Amino acid sequence: MTPQEYVEEVLRLVESIPEGKVMSYGAIADALADSSGRNSPRQVGxxxxxxxxxxxxxxxxxxxxxxxxxxxxxxxxxxxSEGVPLKGEHVDMARAGWLP
Known part of the structure; x- marks a missing residue:
């Protein structure tokens, strides 16, 4: 996968996150992990x-x-506004986390 293809895959995956759900940078990186080495949360960020x-x-x-x-x-x-549950200032990942 080329660097531009990886960018497109990240953006495509983010577009697929349903309303009311979230993904972490790391979960996105893990979902798109391949042998390219471009699977770090920092790269997704x-x-x-x-x-x-x-x-x-x-x-x-x-x-x-x-x-x-x-x-x-x-x-x-x-x-x-999407109904994502929060715990204080953070998203309640146990309830709002999503994996494709």
Whole structure:
């Protein structure tokens, strides 16, 4: 898989996350893991930061359920409007986590 194909796969997977659910950067990386070596949560985060504006970026959180850095308030509002359960300031990953 080329680097651009990996970017497209990440964005396609993020587009498929159902309303009311979330995935972590690590879960996305694991779901797309192959022999290319481009399966790190950090790489997914970089892709989302640079090219994720056209997909439901707010549905991608850290493994601990923290909102995307720099966009916490907007993400929180969007997730609450979709019915995503929160525990304090974090997403309740046990209830809202999704795997394809």
């Amino acid at each position: 970089t892709i989302m930061a640079r090219q994720g504006g056209g997909v439901p970026w707010h549905r991608v959180v850290t493994g601990a359920g923290r909102m995307p850095p720099g966009n916490e308030q907007e993400a929180r509002q969007r997730l609450l």
